[in-house]
Amino acid sequence: MKTLFTNLAFNNIIRIVAGKRYYGDDAEDEEEAKVARHLVSEAMAGDSGRNPADYLSFLRWFTDSESRIKDVAHRFDAFLQKLVDEKRAEKEKIAITLEWALSNLLNHQEILKKARTEIDEKIGLDRLVDEPDIMNLPYLQNIILETLRLYPAAPLLLPHMSSEDCQVGGYDMPRGTMLLMNVWAIHRDPEVWEESERFKPERFDKEGEAQKVMPFGLGRRSCPGAGLAHRLMGLTLASLLQCFEWERVGVELIDMREGKGVTMPKKEPLRAMCRSRVLAGNMRKTFFE
Numbered sequence: 001m002k003t004l005f006t007n008l009a010f011n012n013i014i015r016i017v018a019g020k021r022y023y024g025d026d027a028e029d030e031e032e033a034k035v036a037r038h039l040v041s042e043a044m045a046g047d048s049g050r051n052p053a054d055y056l057s058f059l060r061w062f063t064d065s066e067s068r069i070k071d072v073a074h075r076f077d078a079f080l081q082k083l084v085d086e087k088r089a090e091k092e093k094i095a096i097t098l099e100w101a102l103s104n105l106l107n108h109q110e111i112l113k114k115a116r117t118e119i120d121e122k123i124g125l126d127r128l129v130d131e132p133d134i135m136n137l138p139y140l141q142n143i144i145l146e147t148l149r150l151y152p153a154a155p156l157l158l159p160h161m162s163s164e165d166c167q168v169g170g171y172d173m174p175r176g177t178m179l180l181m182n183v184w185a186i187h188r189d190p191e192v193w194e195e196s197e198r199f200k201p202e203r204f205d206k207e208g209e210a211q212k213v214m215p216f217g218l219g220r221r222s223c224p225g226a227g228l229a230h231r232l233m234g235l236t237l238a239s240l241l242q243c244f245e246w247e248r249v250g251v252e253l254i255d256m257r258e259g260k261g262v263t264m265p266k267k268e269p270l271r272a273m274c275r276s277r278v279l280a281g282n283m284r285k286t287f288f289e
């Protein structure tokens with residue numbers, strides 16, 4: 001039972017911290033799970049508090065337990081750092097999407113004005129926009145959807161593998177085939193979207209259009225952070241529009257070319273100028289890079 005309880009406790013912790021399952025029949029990423037289980041059992045096997053060399057220091061000359069513990073700690077740190085880096089990359093997706101959203105607004109001043117008018121009419125300048133307000137800002141939500149349509153931060157989603165023989169789009173997929181889904185292309189397909197290359201948030205006023213966007217994947221393995229990502233992006237963008245007037249740094253349009261990277265970053269990072277709106281009497285220009 002001890003092993004089972006230990007596994008249960010670690011499984012819960014890893015699920016909360018990293019959203020992964022390392023124990024049980026449906027453990028994900030078998031190699032990574034193996035490393036994690038091994039590290040945990042090595043760390044648990046350590047003789048913390050029971051190492052005689054902690055009390056009689058000359059014994060250090062005869063035992064290797066200190067270096068063993070340091071070695072496990074280093075490997076554990078490296079493993080946890082990898083999980084942290086993966087989570088940071090998740091955050092990066094939201095940051096990149098916001099950068100694309102603001103770039104589009106700076107290139108389409110009429111859309112920016114419309115979004116700000118919506119915020120001014122529904123919330124005003126007497127208080128800061130808050131999370132529950134986002135539900136009442138449909139145009140802002142359309143802007144986020146349109147950004148995710150044209151610039152999905154995971155353009156090929158994540159690779160999937162067929163667990164049994166099946167057909168996709170009329171093609172046979174034998175069991176064990178890797179399937180990549182090109183959401184970037186689907187989101188720009190002129191058969192599916194009117195003026196597919198144009199940044200046009202109004203398209204989502206039409207019923208059913210929002211259901212055609214799938215930047216978070218679909219089905220059982222779709223992104224569990226989608227709701228959080230939508231709320232975070234909505235609140236951040238609404239706050240930026242409510243609190244600041246935004247301008248381009250120069251007269252030229254913002255460069256909308258894509259750079260290299262799995263999360264579809266901009267080729268040129270966005271630089272923009274803003275002027276505080278809410279703090280009357282404290283109007284100053286600020287550069288953001």
Ligand code: HEM
Nearest residue numbers: 019090093094153154157158215216217221222223225229
């Ligand atoms: C704009 C932001 C984000 C985008 C575009 C995005 C997109 C995706 C996509 C496309 C997948 C793969 C879905 C599939 O395999 O079909 C995914 C998986 C996942 N995402 Fe996100 N994501 C975002 C933010 C987040 C956030 C904020 C979190 C956590 C708080 C998160 C946690 C995860 C996890 C744990 C998985 C793996 C799910 C599984 O394999 O069962 N994501 N995400």
